[in-house]
Structure formats: structure tokens, C-alpha cells
Amino acid sequence: MTEKLVFPSDEWIEKYVDALNKNARYEDAAKTWEGDFVFQIDADGKTIPEDVRFYLDLWHGKCRSARMAGPEDTAEFVYAGPLSNWKLLFDGKIDPIKGIMARKFKLTGDMGKVMRYTKAALELVATTREIPTKYLDE
Amino acid sequence: MKLVWWFSVPKIVFGDDALSELEIIQGERAIIITDKVVNGLGLADTVSNKLCERQWSTAIWDGAIPDPKVSTVKEAAEAMKQFGADWIIAIGGGSVIDTAKAAWVLYEKPDVQLDALTPFDILGLRAKAKLVCIPTTAGTGSEATKAIVIRDDETGRKFATINPELTPDLALLDPTFVVGLPKDFTAYTGMDALTHTIEGYISVWKNDFSDGCSLQAVKMIFNWLPKSVEDLSDLEAREKMLVAACLAGMSFGNSQAALAHSLGHSMGSVLRLHHGLSVGMALPYTIEFNCRDNEDCASQYAELAGIIGITGKDHVKVSMKLAEAVRDLMGKIGSPRSFAEAGVTRDIFDEGLERLVEFAMMDSSLTMNPRNTDSHEIRKMYEYMFEGKVIDF
Numbered sequence: 001m002t003e004k005l006v007f008p009s010d011e012w013i014e015k016y017v018d019a020l021n022k023n024a025r026y027e028d029a030a031k032t033w034e035g036d037f038v039f040q041i042d043a044d045g046k047t048i049p050e051d052v053r054f055y056l057d058l059w060h061g062k063c064r065s066a067r068m069a070g071p072e073d074t075a076e077f078v079y080a081g082p083l084s085n086w087k088l089l090f091d092g093k094i095d096p097i098k099g100i101m102a103r104k105f106k107l108t109g110d111m112g113k114v115m116r117y118t119k120a121a122l123e124l125v126a127t128t129r130e131i132p133t134k135y136l137d138e
Numbered sequence: 139m140k141l142v143w144w145f146s147v148p149k150i151v152f153g154d155d156a157l158s159e160l161e162i163i164q165g166e167r168a169i170i171i172t173d174k175v176v177n178g179l180g181l182a183d184t185v186s187n188k189l190c191e192r193q194w195s196t197a198i199w200d201g202a203i204p205d206p207k208v209s210t211v212k213e214a215a216e217a218m219k220q221f222g223a224d225w226i227i228a229i230g231g232g233s234v235i236d237t238a239k240a241a242w243v244l245y246e247k248p249d250v251q252l253d254a255l256t257p258f259d260i261l262g263l264r265a266k267a268k269l270v271c272i273p274t275t276a277g278t279g280s281e282a283t284k285a286i287v288i289r290d291d292e293t294g295r296k297f298a299t300i301n302p303e304l305t306p307d308l309a310l311l312d313p314t315f316v317v318g319l320p321k322d323f324t325a326y327t328g329m330d331a332l333t334h335t336i337e338g339y340i341s342v343w344k345n346d347f348s349d350g351c352s353l354q355a356v357k358m359i360f361n362w363l364p365k366s367v368e369d370l371s372d373l374e375a376r377e378k379m380l381v382a383a384c385l386a387g388m389s390f391g392n393s394q395a396a397l398a399h400s401l402g403h404s405m406g407s408v409l410r411l412h413h414g415l416s417v418g419m420a421l422p423y424t425i426e427f428n429c430r431d432n433e434d435c436a437s438q439y440a441e442l443a444g445i446i447g448i449t450g451k452d453h454v455k456v457s458m459k460l461a462e463a464v465r466d467l468m469g470k471i472g473s474p475r476s477f478a479e480a481g482v483t484r485d486i487f488d489e490g491l492e493r494l495v496e497f498a499m500m501d502s503s504l505t506m507n508p509r510n511t512d513s514h515e516i517r518k519m520y521e522y523m524f525e526g527k528v529i530d531f
């Protein structure tokens with residue numbers, strides 16, 4: 001059985017970037033996308049004492065660089081929500097755009113730009129399903 | 139448990155003398171937003187006269203154009219400001235209604251960039267004015283939705299966006315306002331309504347409320363669209379289609395449209411084909427495409443097919459028959475089933491194909507389509523649509 005990787009962690013991010021850069025559908029949908037993201041798992045005062053963040057630099061259908069990030073790291077977009085909602089997202093129970101509408105996630109940055117690339121956003125999420133994942137609270 | 143969601147619709151007034159609602163609304167200054175064709179039919183005057191009897195001040199702005207551009211919307215917003223409207227009354231097809239909705243945003247919030255407007259923005263509409271919509275086409279259902287579709291002046295790209303505050307306050311459905319609509323537009327706008335009701339039912343954002351509206355609308359459209367095209371003065375058929383289009387708007391407005399709209403918006407942008415003609419043409423192909431890969435979606439199409447008497451155990455086969463029934467309906471009412479039938483030549487098609495694919499890929503309705511697609515499949519779909527070939531991939 002493949003070992004499950006903790007989301008998020010350096011190992012998880014490495015596997016994820018690898019999978020994303022092989023995802024032809026992502027490349028196709030994001031071929032003109034330019035913009036970096038910080039993704040944030042919100043602190044819950046229990047298992048997650050402080051916000052956990054990671055960074056992806058997405059450029060023309062590929063991820064140019066990625067790493068765990070700190071509170072001071074910024075990017076053009078920040079997508080944030082509690083761990084329980086990240087689980088719903090990865091399980092396909094909510095999509096990334098509906099998630100914002102239903103107030104499960106918060107997106108800061110030019111939302112109009114994201115709305116022109118919703119296909120790419122769906123592929124970003126779909127790619128997580130290729131990574132055997134366990135969560136910070138497991 | 140289901141994710142929190144909303145079902146929003148305006149107050150809808152229908153039936154005999156729906157316009158009498160104008161006798162009870164409270165206000166002083168109404169600006170009527172319309173276009174030259176509709177204004178020429180005297181419909182704006184009918185409404186204006188009703189309000190003037192109650193000592194309202196009214197103004198008529200008739201500068202709307204088909205598939206409104208940002209610049210046209212700005213002109214309408216300026217007219218609202220000059221007049222100091224406390225009610226906006228849109229009288230027209232989807233182009234007029236969307237012009238009014240988008241101009242309303244700029245009237246209330248002049249700094250908003252329309253192409254950056256998202257479902258998540260808090261606009262604070264209604265501080266200055268409320269919105270009444272009186273549709274003169276039985277198609278877009280825009281009188282019942284929080285959606286707007288606007289065209290970028292420079293690129294010509296039509297962009298669709300939704301915002302919860304954009305649901306009109308009031309929709310008045312009066313069939314006498316639709317009788318003037320010629321045969322071709324009656325057919326095309328009816329196909330838009332059918333596309334809304336079917337896509338609203340298979341969208342991944344579907345919900346029980348939108349489903350209820352779709353089920354009734356499908357039944358009504360298959361029954362009444364041919365009649366309303368056959369006899370343009372059949373007031374009963376006009377009224378039923380007006381109600382069905384509004385129900386279809388209530389459906390997709392709360393669950394969103396899907397692939398046929400992405401393909402169709404792009405056709406409107408690049409080839410300047412009418413919206414209903416475009417999404418209607420795309421509809422059967424998208425049914426054939428979506429049902430292959432997704433059992434849930436196929437069973438949803440099968441539920442709709444059941445309403446018009448197509449049944450069977452194999453949901454994919456039933457879905458394919460539903461697509462065939464849609465094509466038959468289009469044949470009957472004279473709505474083109476292929477680019478060739480729509481008079482698009484091979485040269486024009488080839489020249490536009492790259493941009494057709496590019497714009498379709500950028501269209502937000504793709505998010506709600508049950509089957510994942512990529513640009514290669516979209517290109518192939520357009521190719522099949524050129525020749526009128528049944529989708530087999």
C-alpha cells in the first residue's frame with residue numbers, strides 16, 4: 001500500500017507538483033494563467049494552533065515552484081478555509097468556486113481573473129485526488 | 139448533509155392584467171430601459187402611460203443593442219443618473235434586461251468594473267433604485283435570474299457573471315408584449331429556454347428547487363414552443379412559453395447553466411450568432427457528450443426524457459433519444475441544428491475556430507458541467523456541430 005502523505009507538508013507538495021505538471025488537462029486549461037497562490041488551512045485553536053500555509057507559483061499551465069509558507073508570505077491570491085472544508089473539497093463534495101459562494105472558503109485577490117479560469121481551478125483540485133493524503137488531524 | 143445554498147427569485151406577476159402591478163408599486167421616477175425595436179412597438183409608452191396616470195415622472199432610454207456591450211451599459215447608467223431614477227423598468231428581450239441590470243450596478247456603484255464583477259461582491263444595490271423586468275421574448279428568463287451577459291468592447295468576448303443582488307425585484311409576464319416577436323426569434327429564444335431548463339437540471343450545482351422548475355418547464359416547452367412558432371398570434375401559447383421561460387430561468391438561475399452555454403456564448407462572441415440559436419444548436423451535442431461519461435447525468439437526462447414520453451432502462455440510450463427529440467423539435471420550429479444550417483460557411487468557421495475554443499474554455503459555465511472537458515474535445519465538438527454529426531466520443 002502506498003504511504004499516505006500529510007496534507008500539507010513538503011512531501012505532499014512535492015508529489016502534488018509532480019502530478020500537476022503531468023496533468024495535461026490542467027496545462028490545457030491554464031495555458032495562459034499567470035499568478036501565484038498561497039493556500040491556507042485556518043487555525044482552529046485545537047489540532048491546528050496556527051494557520052498552515054503553502055505556496056504555489058502557477059505559470060502558463062505549470063507549477064514553477066512550490067513550498068510550505070509562513071504567515072509573512074504573500075501572493076497574488078490567497079485561498080483559505082478550515083481543514084474540514086479542505087476535506088470536503090478534496091473529496092469532491094464541493095467545488096472550489098461553489099465553496100467560495102457557500103462561504104466555506106475565502107479568496108482574496110482579483111476574483112474576476114479567477115472566474116475566467118474556473119476550469120483550471122477544478123483541475124488543481126482534481127489533481128489532489130492522485131495523492132494518497134492524510135490530514136493534519138489524523 | 140448538503141452545502142448551504144439559496145433559491146432566489148423575484149416576485150413574479152402573471153396572467154391577465156399582470157401590468158396592473160404597476161398601479162401599486164411605490165415610487166416617483168421610473169426610467170424605462172428598452173431598445174428601438176421594442177420602443178417602436180409602443181410597449182414602453184404603454185407602461186409609461188400607466189405610471190403617468192399616477193403622477194410619476196418617466197423617461198424612456200431606448201439605446202440597448204443585441205448582446206449589450208460595456209460601453210452601451212455605461213450610457214444606460216448615465217441616463218439613469220441624469221434622470222435620478224428610483225425605479226428601473228426593463229422592457230425587452232435578454233439584451234435589454236441585461237443592459238438594465240448591469241447599468242443598475244453602475245448607477246448604484248459607479249466604480250465597479252463589470253468584467254471583474256463576481257458572485258462574491260457585495261454591491262449594496264437598491265440604495266437608489268429597484269428593478270422591474272417585463273420580458274418581450276420568451277427565452278432568456280433573465281427577468282428571474284441573478285445573471286448578466288455582457289460583451290467586452292475590445293475583444294468582443296461575451297462574459298457571463300452572477301451576483302445574488304442582481305435578482306430583479308419584480309417580473310411582469312404579459313403575453314401581449316411578446317406577440318410582436320417574429321418567427322425566427324420566437325424559435326431561437328424558445329430554444330434558449332429549453333437549454334436553460336435542461337442544463338439547470340444536469341448542472342453540478344442543481345438542487346431540489348431548481349429541479350422542480352426544470353421538470354415543469356421541459357413539459358411546457360415541448361408542448362407549447364411548436365405552437366407558438368406555428369401561430370405567432372396564439373396568445374395562449376405565448377403565455378405558456380413566457381411562463382416556461384421564466385421557470386427555466388428560475389431553474390438555471392439557481393443552479394447555473396453548463397457546457398451548451400459555454401459553447402453558445404463563444405458562438406455569440408466570435409460569429410455574432412443569436413444567443414438562443416447558439417445554445418440551442420449546442421444543446422443536443424452536449425447531451426450526447428455528457429451522457430457517455432457520467433451515469434448520474436445520464437439518469438438525469440432520462441428523467442427529463444420521461445416527461446416527454448421517452449423511456450427505457452439504458453439511460454445512455456434514452457439520453458441519446460432525448461438529444462434526437464431536441465433535434466426534431468429544432469427541425470420543426472426552424473432553429474438551425476448545425477453551423478452549416480445556420481449559414482456559417484466553412485471559411486468563416488475555420489477562421490473563427492481558434493477563438494471559439496479559446497473563449498469557450500474561459501466561460502464560467504464550464505465549471506458546472508457534469509463531464510470534464512478540455513480544449514481538444516471542445517474543438518472536436520464544434521467540428522461535429524459544423525456538419526451536424528452525432529457525438530460519438
Ligand SMILES: NC(=O)c1ccc[n+]([C@@H]2O[C@H](COP(=O)([O-])OP(=O)(O)OC[C@H]3O[C@@H](n4cnc5c(N)ncnc54)[C@H](O)[C@@H]3O)[C@@H](O)[C@H]2O)c1
Binds near residue numbers: 173277286
Ligand atoms: N441574464 C440572463 O440570465 C441571460 C440568460 C440567457 C441569455 N441572456 C442574454 O440575453 C441576450 C439575448 O436575449 P434575447 O434572446 O431575448 O434576444 P434580444 O433581447 O437580443 O432580442 C433579439 C431581437 O428581437 C427584438 N425583439 C425583442 N422583443 C421583441 C418583440 N416583442 N417584438 C419584436 N421584436 C422584438 C430585439 O429588438 C432584437 O432585435 C443575449 O445577450 C444573451 O447572452 C441572458
Ligand SMILES: [Fe+2]
Binds near residue numbers: 334
Ligand atoms: Fe441562455
